[in-house]
Amino acid sequence: MQRYFLKQTKIIDGGFELSSEVAHHFVTVMRAQVGDLAEFVLDDGVEVVAQLIKVDGKRAWVQVDHEITTSSELPVNVTLACGVPKGEKAQLIVQKATELGVDKIIFFEAERSISRWHSDRRQKKIEKLVKVARGAAEQSHRTVIPQIVYQTDLLQAVNEAAAEHQIVAWEESAKQGEQSNLSRVFHQMQNGDTLLAVIGPEGGLTEDEIKRLTDRDVIPAGLGPRILRTETAPLYLLAAISYYFELEK
Helix, strand or coil: CCEEECCCCCCECCEEECCHHHHHHHHHHCCCCCCCEEEEECCCCCEEEEEEEEEECCEEEEEEEEECCCCCCCCCEEEEEEECCCCCHHHHHHHHHHHCCCCEEEEECCCCCCCCCCHHHHHHHHHHHHHHHHHHHHHCCCCCCCEEEEECCHHHHHHHHCCCEEEEECHHHHHCCCCCHHHHHHHHCCCCCEEEEEECCCCCCCHHHHHHHHCCCCEEECCCCCCCCCCCHHHHHHHHHHHHHHHHC
16 A cells, blocks of 8 residues: 655545645556545654545545554664765665664765765755655655754764764774674663664774764674675664564564
């Protein structure tokens, strides 16, 4: 069943008109017929299943069938702070991290970032990534669309997150065989807590950046014994979080 996010909260007589964008996708692209059902997330977070009852040109109306009460969100809030990666990797990170339940993604310019998001193009990049996040949230039946944020400085990214628990994925921790920090942080977390995970760009984080993070009580943690690519590390982490908090518990 298709899912759509709507910029509306008002339900009149048990139904509402779809926005032109959603109506186009549901009726024209997906070829929905009167009587077909879809899921809709209103901008106040209410989720409903509604039935298509009328189509008039480019306009479409639905009637609420029932409200959805189950949640597909992670029980903890995860913020990723990712060093700006090369090429299209930011889109990959946003798409897959959204499917895996991330709450917020902050891209920051690390010392070893090869790519730089210049100010004149930055807003367009963010808008494109927000669109990717929206599509991934609909596909994975999320209740919320993750926030996509940009910061020019690593510590500004940490401040932006304002998380109760903080880790940095550091390849040196993996090389040295450190295995307990990630597990220990998971054990300390309660449902509803926020975790910040800092992940470096292709060249990794410098020792100076690691020191600045540890001075702010960010804990270096290995993500297993292998060295992961910048686009793989956040997905490993989110999968581990999902297993620990949704399956094991």
